[in-house]
Amino acid sequence: MTKTLSYIKPYGGTAAWAIVIKFVGSIAELFLPLLLDYIIDDIVPLKDIAMVLWLGLAMLACSLVAMFGNIWANRLSVVAAAKMTHDLRYDLFKKISYLRSRQVDEVTVPSLVSRLTSDSYYVNQMVARTLRLGVRAPILLIGGILMTFIVDVYLALVLLACVPFVIVSVVIITKKSIPYYAKKQANSDDMVRAMQENISGVRIIKALSKGEHEKRKFRGISDRLGETDYSAKKVMSLTNPLATLILNLGLVVVIIVGALMSDGAGSVLAVLTYFTMILNGMLGLSKIFVVISQGVASADRIEGVIELDHSQPVGQYPQGDKAYAVQFKNVSFSYNGVENNLSDINFALKRGGTLGIIGATGSGKSTVINLLMRFYDVNEGAIYVDGQDVRSLPPEELRARFGIAFQNDFLMAGSIHENIDYGRKLPEEDIACAVDSAQAREFISGLEGGMQYELAQKAANLSGGQKQRLTVARALAGNPRILILDDASSALDYETDAALRRDLAINYPDTTKIIIAQRVSSVKSADIIAVLDDGRQIGLGTHEQLMRDCEEYQLIYRAQMGEDI
Secondary structure, eight states, X not given: OHHHHGGGGGGHHHHHHHHHHHHHHHHHHHHHHHHHHHIIIIIGGGTOHHHHHHHHHHHHHHHHHHHHHHHHHHHHHHHHHHHHHHHXXXXXXXXXXXXXXXXXXXXXXXXXXXXXXXXXXXXXXXXXXXXXXXXXXXXXXXXXXXXXXXXXXXXXXXXXXXXXXXXXXXXXXXHHHHHHHHHHHHHHHHHHHHHHHHXXXXXXXXXXXXXXXXXXXXXXXXHXXXXXXXXXXXXXXXXXXXXXXXXXXHHHHHHHHHHHHOSOHHHHHHHHHHHHHHHHHHHHHHHHHHHHHHHHHHHHHHHHHHTSOOOOOOOXXXXXXXXXXXXXXXXXXXXXXXXXXXXXXXXXXXXXXXXXXXEOTTSSHHHHHHHHTTSSOOSEEEEEETTEEGGGSOHHHHHTTEEEEETTOXXXXXXXXXXXXXXXXXXXXXXXXXXXXXTOHHHHHTSTTGGGOXXXXXXXXXXXXXXXXXXXXXXXXXXXXXXXXXXXXXXXXXXXXXXXXXXXXXXXXXXXXXXXXXXXXXXXXXXXEEEEETTEEEEEEXXXXXXXXXXXXXXXXHHHXXXXX
């Protein structure tokens, strides 16, 4: 909570002005009943019309100060809260962008989305409403009680006796509500997760006619969220009725005591008006407690991410063989720390060479890339790039050596040129060469605007093969030392795939290439081919060697090529 509130410091001046103006407006409001009491009990009996008019003008002035002061202060409060939330969201987004992959796995993507959106909103509401009500409500409450002492001591004592009961009830109710709001936000994460899954998998859901099934699942999640929200609001809804009941009982006693002991109608009317102010002050405080309950729970969730240490330690490790661009040495790794996803992986690739990695789905092919680019750290063994252990290189320096294209890669809404360049301000000749080598020139030329053709979100206005060629072009445009194609040609026909591999060899002869594929034809010409099965390396060698020595590779070849061995 302290970390979150520190974001208001740069806008402390605006917040301070809001507090000062709100204070002045609230004080002016407190003088209205006192002036009314004086007019009714002291001036009206004298029939001094001029004094009544002057005091009436004074009441009008206090009313205007209260009204315009509250409006101005509310606007300043909104501005300060909005700017603070802007900075908080930016830092949270920045932190999320740099989180280690394992940290993202632990927090989960839906929870990160929820913290960036709904949690930051609740923090915004907490700050804005506290600045707006946090000054006025206490002043109306405390000031109203003090003013009643000025008007009539006995009536003030009656109201004062009610206040402790209200405060105790509000504190108890608020304390019970905070766990409900934390649980509500966790259920909100589940709803975001369900929405993401349904949106991304809408075609499969329709193809399998599982719309009703998904609706039932979503209804269950929605019901849990609704029940938690209901439980939280059921507890907090007791605040206003309890405060009103206690103060109304006090009001009854005030009227009785006023009828028996008060000297004038003006005093009773003033006390009743102050009672209304005190009631509004108590209700304002109860509203603050509601938003603080939500805001504290949300702030804790946001700080839980912001305080994560995303840095990847860089240490001193023994060097590998500098003759190799990439080397895996006895590498083992587990995502969950229970069972290995990779076990004892060994291979070495010289500069400018090509490594093919092939295997069934789930065999660990993409995990090899995750470790090579240090999205995760190995549990055992070592990985070397140009003879240096990847753990001895700063992540930015390490990843700058790579160009990578995934099977289902990211394409943003924007022009084709913007997607390929991706803010790197690359030379146009490099982009042109990359487009040609990725076999993307022909289809880009056929689009209206060519390289300036605007892509829809997720490039929905392109085919799967066109998307893959653009991601390959983006990977090539930076002239990487190591190119990784992670199933990035799966949507290409055999002829285009062959042309792609041919142009890579011609135009990027010094680039070390790692090609992950399920097609034998995509890796057949590689200098080295690694065959993976269930996280284990069951074959390593050239195509000819594997055809002779690796039974799994032979089975894959026979199934795909339809040829006898």
